[in-house]
Amino acid sequence: MGYLNNAVVTVDAILTKKGRELLARGDGSFNITQFALSDDEIDYTLYNPSHPSGSAFYGEAIENMPLLEAFPDENQIMKYKLATLPRGTSKLPILQAGYASIVLKQGASLAITPQTLNYLGATSTFETGGYTAQIADTRVLSNFTGVGINTEEAERLNNTTTVGTNVSKTVIGTSINLTGTTVNTLFGIRTQLQTTITLVGRDSGARITIPVTIQKVNN
Amino acid sequence: MSFKRFDTEDIVVSSDSISSPAWSNNQVTLTDFEVNDFQVSGSSGQYYWNVYQTGSADATAAIQFSIAYGHIAGSGSTPYNSLVPEKTPAATVYGQFRTLINGDENTDFKFGDTTPDSVFFISVERARFKEKILPGSLTLQLTTNGNSISLTDNSLTASVDIYKDSGREYLIYSGAAGILDNTNTVYGKLYPDIGVIVLNGDQLETSNVVGTIDLTDNPTPYTNPSVLFNALDTFTLRAEETLSSNYIFVRARNSEFNYSTNPSNITGSGELQHSSMIDTPQSYITAVGLYNDNNELLAVSKLSTPLLKDFTKEALVRIKLDY
Numbered sequence: 001m002g003y004l005n006n007a008v009v010t011v012d013a014i015l016t017k018k019g020r021e022l023l024a025r026g027d028g029s030f031n032i033t034q035f036a037l038s039d040d041e042i043d044y045t046l047y048n049p050s051h052p053s054g055s056a057f058y059g060e061a062i063e064n065m066p067l068l069e070a071f072p073d074e075n076q077i078m079k080y081k082l083a084t085l086p087r088g089t090s091k092l093p094i095l096q097a098g099y100a101s102i103v104l105k106q107g108a109s110l111a112i113t114p115q116t117l118n119y120l121g122a123t124s125t126f127e128t129g130g131y132t133a134q135i136a137d138t139r140v141l142s143n144f145t146g147v148g149i150n151t152e153e154a155e156r157l158n159n160t161t162t163v164g165t166n167v168s169k170t171v172i173g174t175s176i177n178l179t180g181t182t183v184n185t186l187f188g189i190r191t192q193l194q195t196t197i198t199l200v201g202r203d204s205g206a207r208i209t210i211p212v213t214i215q216k217v218n219n
Numbered sequence: 220m221s222f223k224r225f226d227t228e229d230i231v232v233s234s235d236s237i238s239s240p241a242w243s244n245n246q247v248t249l250t251d252f253e254v255n256d257f258q259v260s261g262s263s264g265q266y267y268w269n270v271y272q273t274g275s276a277d278a279t280a281a282i283q284f285s286i287a288y289g290h291i292a293g294s295g296s297t298p299y300n301s302l303v304p305e306k307t308p309a310a311t312v313y314g315q316f317r318t319l320i321n322g323d324e325n326t327d328f329k330f331g332d333t334t335p336d337s338v339f340f341i342s343v344e345r346a347r348f349k350e351k352i353l354p355g356s357l358t359l360q361l362t363t364n365g366n367s368i369s370l371t372d373n374s375l376t377a378s379v380d381i382y383k384d385s386g387r388e389y390l391i392y393s394g395a396a397g398i399l400d401n402t403n404t405v406y407g408k409l410y411p412d413i414g415v416i417v418l419n420g421d422q423l424e425t426s427n428v429v430g431t432i433d434l435t436d437n438p439t440p441y442t443n444p445s446v447l448f449n450a451l452d453t454f455t456l457r458a459e460e461t462l463s464s465n466y467i468f469v470r471a472r473n474s475e476f477n478y479s480t481n482p483s484n485i486t487g488s489g490e491l492q493h494s495s496m497i498d499t500p501q502s503y504i505t506a507v508g509l510y511n512d513n514n515e516l517l518a519v520s521k522l523s524t525p526l527l528k529d530f531t532k533e534a535l536v537r538i539k540l541d542y
Contacts, residue, residue, distance in 0.1 A: 011507075011520055011522070011536055011537055011538045011539060012520065012538070012539050012540075012541075013467070013507075013509060013518040013519060013520035013538045013539065013540040014518060014519060014520070015517065015518050015540075016516050016517060016518060016519055018515050018516060018517065019516070019517035019518050022511070022515065022517060023517075029511060029513075029515075030511065030517060031511050031512070032225070032230065032465075032467065032509045032510070032511065032517055032518070033224060033225060033510070033511055033512050034222045034223060034224045034225060034509075034510050034511075034512070034514075035222070035223055035225065035467075035469050035507055035508060035509055035510065036221050036222050036223070036507075036508045036510060037469075037471060037476045037502075037504045037506070037507055037508075037528075038504075038505065038506045038507075038508060039479050039481050039502055039503045039504060039505050039506075039525070040481075040505055040506055041505050042479070042481055042483070042484075042503045042505060042525060043483050044479070044481055044483040044484040044492060044493070045483055045492075047493060047501075049493055049495045058495075058501075059501060059503070059527060062503055062525055063503070063524070063525055063527060064524070065524070065525055066523075066524065067505050067521055067522060067523060067524060067525065068521070069521060070506065070519045070520060070521040071519075072519075074515070074516040074519075077506060077508070077516070077519050078506055078508040078516055078519060080479060080480050080481040080482070081221040081480055081508075082221065082476035082477070082478065082479055082480075082502045082504065082528070083220050083221050083476070083478045083479070083480055084220055084221070084223075084474065084475040084476055084477070084478075085220065085477070085478045087474075087477075087498060087500075087530060088497060088498055089478060089497070089500075090490060090491055090497045091485075091488070091489045091490050091491070092478055092479075092480055092484075092485050092489045092490075092491070093220075093480075093489065094480075094485070094487075094488070094489040117488070117489060118488075118489045132513070132514045153512055153513050154513075157513055170513060170514070170515050172513060172514075200514065202514060203220060204220050204221070205220045205221020205222065205480065206480060207480065
């Protein structure tokens with residue numbers, strides 16, 4: 001990985017791991033239909049509303065920053081999305097999953113029902129479009145499904161399996177069900193497996209990432 | 220709120236033809252020709268010789284092309300079985316390329332009005348010619364005992380493209396880089412779509428630009444591919460491939476994408492860190508994510524520098540996606 005040359009505007013795109021997987025699947029799921037913008041890498045504490053030279057210079061420390069190249073891991077990029085909100089908005093939507101972290105024993109199950117705060121004038125709401133949940137390493141769960149959104153895509157995602165290495169899996173629902181894997185060989189000499197689950201509001205774009213730990217109980 | 224759907228005119232597919240040097244390390248012209256002694260003296264050496272751009276023991280050595288010798292009646296190589304003298308590697312090679320190129324086992328290789336007995340086949344390694352040989356880029360210089368000839372194809376001057384079972388066919392005359400000296404003698408044919416050059420062995424031998432082809436059933440040294448190999452002087456060739464790219468136009472209107480969910484921009488409860496951002500929000504675009512209907516991130520593009528976005532600015536980013 002290296003720094004991009006900031007003398008030119010670079011707009012070449014790379015496929016993510018997920019993109020390559022869906023492209024290889026050849027079932028039409030690789031179909032670009034929408035986009036989002038993000039400001040990963042930006043540190044807004046560098047934004048200086050007290051700049052002595054005036055408002056045109058508030059973002060001076062940000063605007064000249066060289067950016068890193070894109071990462072192909074879809075879990076590590078596009079983290080902080082830009083949102084379209086009415087002018088005068090003072091609070092941005094945030095997600096609450098009810099858990100700061102998730103610890104599951106092998107074979108144990110848990111349901112997550114996320115809520116969105118500060119959205120559409122409500123203090124707390126369940127988004128009608130549901131939530132996208134992405135587990136970074138699908139191998140650590142024997143069951144990872146979304147419920148509550150009964151669309152063809154949601155159904156297809158629930159039934160999608162990828163055999164092999166640690167690829168991510170995405171599901172859609174108002175509630176997300178997780179069950180820890182019972183496969184011992186994944187643990188090797190370790191007593192626990194760790195990954196992350198990322199929840200994104202499909203309407204609000206608000207996002208939260210929660211660490212997930214699966215504890216070994218079988219010998 | 221964070222995702223915006225593309226309009227149909229936002230995604231454009233463009234196919235561009237790209238040409239590049241054929242040989243390793245982006246060499247346009249090969250001047251050094253090497254073989255692997257183990258290969259040429261082994262069983263496969265009776266059929267073809269692999270030619271490298273440097274000594275085959277060198278770490279950078281890579282096969283550039285192969286030379287095969289074929290004979291219409293099977294002469295010039297050792298029979299598989301002495302009781303069936305006409306069935307030899309030279310017959311096998313001739314029949315193999317005849318089927319590949321002509322698609323008719325009842326035809327022979329003809330160059331103008333002549334049907335030679337001996338034919339040389341140069342098969343360019345697939346990784347070298349990529350998708351196809353660039354017509355008009357061929358210059359093959361052969362030299363033997365002070366006699367020299369430069370060969371090229373007639374693709375730049377041919378009035379019509381001839382199509383065979385193996386795609387386009389161009390005639391090879393004396394000349395260089397597609398410019399013909401004359402069209403008196405057809406020395407061979409170029410099949411750019413399969414990366415094969417067929418040379419009239421009899422004519423090359425008659426012109427004294429290659430050595431003597433040994434038509435016995437025990438040719439020396441090794442096999443007859445060496446006759447063409449020993450005459451190689453310089454070999455210029457370019458490859459051509461078609462790159463299909465998706466051009467995607469990302470349009471952010473003035474009222475869109477002005478608020479950031481970046482944790483350094485908001486407090487834990489979602490409030491903006493800077494009060495000035497409430498009425499005059501500013502965000503900095505650093506990446507564009509391309510998603511499917513399930514919000515799965517398929518491709519991503521990073522800008523080279525943060526792009527300021529606020530209610531007074533619109534952004535148009537053109538993204539090129541190759542796969």
